[in-house]
Amino acid sequence: MKKVFLSILLFIITQIVFSQISSVSSPDGMLKLDIFLEEGHPYYSVIYDGKTILEKSPLGIITNEGDFSKDLIYKKHNTERIDKKYTQDRIKKSDIHYIANRLDVAFEDVKQREIKIVFQVSDNDIAFRYELPHWGERRAVVVEKEATGFKFPEYTTTFLSPMMGAMGAFARTSPSYESGYTNDEPVGRGTHGKLGYVFPGLFRIGDDGWVLLSETGVNSQYCASHLSDGTKDGLYLVEFPHLDQNNGFGSNGAQLSLPGVTPWRTITVGSTLKPIVETTIPFDVVEPLYEPSQDYKLGRGTWSWIVWQDQSMNWDDQVKYINFASEMGYEYILIDALWDTNIGYEKMEELIEYAGSKGVDVFLWYNSNGGFNDAPQGPRNKLNTSISRKKEMKWLQKVGVKGLKVDFFGGDKQETMRFYEDILSDANDHELMIIFHGCTLPRGWERMYPNFMGSEAVLASEMLIFSQDVREKEAFYATLHPFIRNSVASMEFGGVFFNKYLNRGNSRGQKRLTTDVFQIATGILFQNPVQMFALTPNNLTDTPEILINFMKEIPTTWDETIYIDGYPGKYTVIARRHGEQWYIAGVSAEEKPIDLKLSLPMLKGKKVSIYNDNVNKEPILSDVQINNNGMLSITIQPKGGFVVKY
Numbered sequence: 286m287k288k289v290f291l292s293i294l295l296f297i298i299t300q301i302v303f304s305q306i307s308s309v310s311s312p313d314g315m316l317k318l319d320i321f322l323e324e325g326h327p328y329y330s331v332i333y334d335g336k337t338i339l340e341k342s343p344l345g346i347i348t349n350e351g352d353f354s355k356d357l358i359y360k361k362h363n364t365e366r367i368d369k370k371y372t373q374d375r376i377k378k379s380d381i382h383y384i385a386n387r388l389d390v391a392f393e394d395v396k397q398r399e400i401k402i403v404f405q406v407s408d409n410d411i412a413f414r415y416e417l418p419h420w421g422e423r424r425a426v427v428v429e430k431e432a433t434g435f436k437f438p439e440y441t442t443t444f445l446s447p448m449m450g451a452m453g454a455f456a457r458t459s460p461s462y463e464s465g466y467t468n469d470e471p472v473g474r475g476t477h478g479k480l481g482y483v484f485p486g487l488f489r490i491g492d493d494g495w496v497l498l499s500e501t502g503v504n505s506q507y508c509a510s511h512l513s514d515g516t517k518d519g520l521y522l523v524e525f526p527h528l529d530q531n532n533g534f535g536s537n538g539a540q541l542s543l544p545g546v547t548p549w550r551t552i553t554v555g556s557t558l559k560p561i562v563e564t565t566i567p568f569d570v571v572e573p574l575y576e577p578s579q580d581y582k583l584g585r586g587t588w589s590w591i592v593w594q595d596q597s598m599n600w601d602d603q604v605k606y607i608n609f610a611s612e613m614g615y616e617y618i619l620i621d622a623l624w625d626t627n628i629g630y631e632k633m634e635e636l637i638e639y640a641g642s643k644g645v646d647v648f649l650w651y652n653s654n655g656g657f658n659d660a661p662q663g664p665r666n667k668l669n670t671s672i673s674r675k676k677e678m679k680w681l682q683k684v685g686v687k688g689l690k691v692d693f694f695g696g697d698k699q700e701t702m703r704f705y706e707d708i709l710s711d712a713n714d715h716e717l718m719i720i721f722h723g724c725t726l727p728r729g730w731e732r733m734y735p736n737f738m739g740s741e742a743v744l745a746s747e748m749l750i751f752s753q754d755v756r757e758k759e760a761f762y763a764t765l766h767p768f769i770r771n772s773v774a775s776m777e778f779g780g781v782f783f784n785k786y787l788n789r790g791n792s793r794g795q796k797r798l799t800t801d802v803f804q805i806a807t808g809i810l811f812q813n814p815v816q817m818f819a820l821t822p823n824n825l826t827d828t829p830e831i832l833i834n835f836m837k838e839i840p841t842t843w844d845e846t847i848y849i850d851g852y853p854g855k856y857t858v859i860a861r862r863h864g865e866q867w868y869i870a871g872v873s874a875e876e877k878p879i880d881l882k883l884s885l886p887m888l889k890g891k892k893v894s895i896y897n898d899n900v901n902k903e904p905i906l907s908d909v910q911i912n913n914n915g916m917l918s919i920t921i922q923p924k925g926g927f928v929v930k931y
Contacts, residue, residue, distance in 0.1 A: 307362045309388035311408045316554055318406055320390055325356040327392065327402065331411065333554045336493040337438060342520070344402060345432035346415055346547070350423065353400045353415075354432035357392040360399065364388050367405060373568060375583060375738075375814035376731045376775055379844040383407060383569040389416075405570060409560035411552040412501070412570045419543040428539040431510070433523040433550060435498060437488055441472035441519060444487040444769060444853050448480040448511050451530040451696070456659040458695045460530065461723045462742035465758070466765055468854050473519040481524050482512045484726055485773045487561070487765075487853060495560075497553040499773045501567040501729035504574065505706040507539040507548050509697035509725055523550065526697040531657050535700030548728065551773075558768060562848035562859060567773045568732040574706075577735035579716045582687070583814040583842050586610060586617030586648065591746055591779055591819045593789045598627040603636055609822040611643040614837050619648040619690060619817045622662035634684045641685060648688040648720070648817075649681070653704070660693040668708060678715040688718030688738065688815070697725050709734045720777050720815060727774040731814075739775035739813040746779040746819050750787050750795060759799050760874035760924040764857045767810050778811045780804070783824040783832065791823060799872075799924045800902045801832055806926030808839050809870035810859055816841045831906045835896065835928070840866070849883055856921060858883060869929040873921040880920050889915040891931050898925040 308319045321328040321341060331339035345354025367385040385407040393399050401416040417426065445467045449460035462483050469489065485499035498521075503509050513522040526537045539547070549571075553564045587610045589597035597603075603620055610618045618640060624633060637647050652662055655669030667677040668691060681689070691708060694701055705721065712719050713736045721727070721740040730737045744762060748755040755762075770776055781804045787795040808818070818836065825833060840863035849869060851857035856879060858871035867887055873879055878900075888911045899905050902922050911917055919927055 306359050307388060307390060309364065309386050309404055309406050311406045312384050312386060313408045316406055316409065316411070318388075318404055318411055320388070322357065322359050322392075325358070326354065327357060331552065331554065333494055334556060336490070338490055338494060338496060338554055339552070340436040340438060342436040343432045343434045346400070346428050347430045347432065349427040349429060350420070351394055351396065351398065353392070353394060356395055358394075360391040360393050362388060362390045369569070373732060375842055376568070376812060377563070377843060377846040378565055381565050381569065383565070407566070407569070409553055409555050410564055410566040410569070411554070412549040412566055414502070414549045415547045417541065417543055417545050424543050426541050426543055426545070427536070428541060428547070430525055430538070431523045435512075435521045435552070437472045437496075437519045437521070438490060439472065439519055440491040442469045442489045443467050443472055443515075444469070444489075444765060445478060445482040445512070446486075446769075447478040448483050450480060451527050452532060452658070456661065456693070457532070458658045458660055458693045458723055460697070461695055462726055463744050463748065465744065466762070466769070473515045473517070478514045480527065481514050482521075484511060484728075485769055486512055486521070487769045494554060494556045495558055497561045497564070497769070497772060499551045499567065499728070500548050501551055501773075502548040502571045502733070503702055503728040504733065505699070505703040506541065506545065507702065508537065508699040509702060509728065511697070530696035530698055531701060534656070535698045537698055539699050557848075558851065559848040561768055562772055563846055564772060567729045571729040571732050573735060574733050575710065575713060575735070578713050581718055581736055581738075582616060582646075583738070584616030585613075585839065585841055586615050586619050586815065586817040587613065587820060588619035588621055588779070588817045590621035591750070592782070592784060592787060592821050594750075595623060597789075598623045600628055600632060600636065603628070604639065605822050607640045607643055607645050609820070609825070610645045612825065613820070615645065617646050617648055617687070617815065617817070619650065621650040621690070622652070622692070624649065625664040637685050646687040647685070648690055648718075649686055650690045650692065653691050653693050658693055658695055671707065671711070674708070674711050678711055678717060681717060682715040686717065688720065690720045690722055692722040694721065694724045701725070706734075709737055712736055718815065722777065726770075731775055738815040739777040741777050742774075743770050743776055743778065745777070746782070749782070749797075756795065756798055760803065760872060761854055763803075763807055763810065763872050764851065764855060764874045765853050767857050767859050768851070768853045771810075771812055775813045776811055777813045777817075778807070779817050779819055780811060781808045781818045781820060781836065783828040784821055791821075791827070800898045800922060800926065801829070801904045802896050802898050802928065803872050803924060803926035805832060805835050805839075805896060806870040806872050806928050808836070809861055809868045809928060810857060810872065812841075812843065812861075814842050829904050831896065832904055847887075849885070850881060860885070860887065862887070867929075867931040870926065871919070871921055872926040873923065876923050878920050878922050880918065883917045883919060884915055885911060885917055885929070886915040888917075888929070888931055889913055894930045895919070895927065896930070897927040898922040
């Protein structure tokens, strides 16, 4: 009996040993990824600091040539060290040193066709993708779906934004990544994500740590993806776009030339939120796709539409905003929808010339469609074909326009990704910067496309104008964005309101429910290299001078980003450095004042300026000496904020 028991035990141990193919750890040894093959199905799991972060999760892709998620045979694996230094000028951190351990695992199907899964593991990040060689004479393949998944422990909670349905919202322009968030909701029990959830997604693994999921490196060669609803035992699968996006036009799979690669899926892991806020993995594993045609100028701007709306799209109001931008020392004005009919092309040339005389450059709004949706605002049908696009951009370059805001995309199909890339590439040929609106999440685009200047892809400032619910939740969402949406990509929010009422009259109507100092704090917390702020000309006389002066000096690019404190949905404190200047910004969504003790080692012994709210929620400015241990005690008022400036 004892022999039989030992034989069974040995068999079980042998099976366990042989099911694990390989593993790879981070350079510091804290993050470990194991690869398994069980009955022909590939899996992986993730452990951080000895704690399970992802349970055994599926891998693989299904193509029109065969199913590479099952009946696979392990072939070989290779390891190497990645050591890469690079610089960037537009998001989170300017000098990056990326060190990772790489593991390539090769499998074959029953027809001896190879597929490779590549994993790169740095100290708090995992990036992985599939690489396909050519198979005999086969040089093209369609990826129909993926088996890739993320299996979380049952005690995990989520902060996820639901995928919007296709061909809904305004003029059938959805999905546009403009939903709310789950709030510490138990994993797999989502009631709002029947269509799944968009990237990025934040997960709290009980007391064991945090995970941020996203993807990067999506270009014209693949579709963008999202997460499934996770209701199957906390397993979130990678899902391709729904077929009815973009009016049902285009495949929801991905067409690849062989050899070919998929985008990178990214997993950022930490025992605290620090690695989540500070990660650069979306940019570490991608490269620029073309050279910039010029040295693009990043900066700040004004735009009338956000508060004064469609009625402001006229010559006189745009002159007021040009003068306002000039007085603020801002580099840009954004002239929004309907300029083509309300001002006209000929008069626009004069307006651009006037702006130039005031030291202000111009961004112009464009409708992306085409046949994607029903959005009526013009200019329309100028960017949707290569012929009309190049003709329009030639004119834009000639008259001195510096950038475009292109709106209304509504889809994640490869067809749409190709459209984004075509606009960016053609715009670079004509020395134009691009901001996208009503659009998808940018996935590594800050590094891939040198004239890309940010995307909306969030419940942004316009919804504060249109929705009482969003106004009531403004502080709640603001405490989420630095941990989720803005952690992986530029976020063209278009905020910082000083009007008490979010309309032109500023006397009644859409009442703002957050403080003035909350507003300037979001100017630091929300990052985009070209920021169009929601200020209005009347703010020069009806807003405290300390706030106007702050906004005259605010940067939009950062050399360093550091997590200080916070919890998603409650409060957030982030530090950012521009050159030698530090800004530490915080906001609170709590119903009562909160008292914080912050560790700010970068400010030890320094004299700083602190913008804060008093008990009446009025802005106050004080000078404070930070002690030699770098600690600062501060109170944040309900729906208020603060900024420490050095």
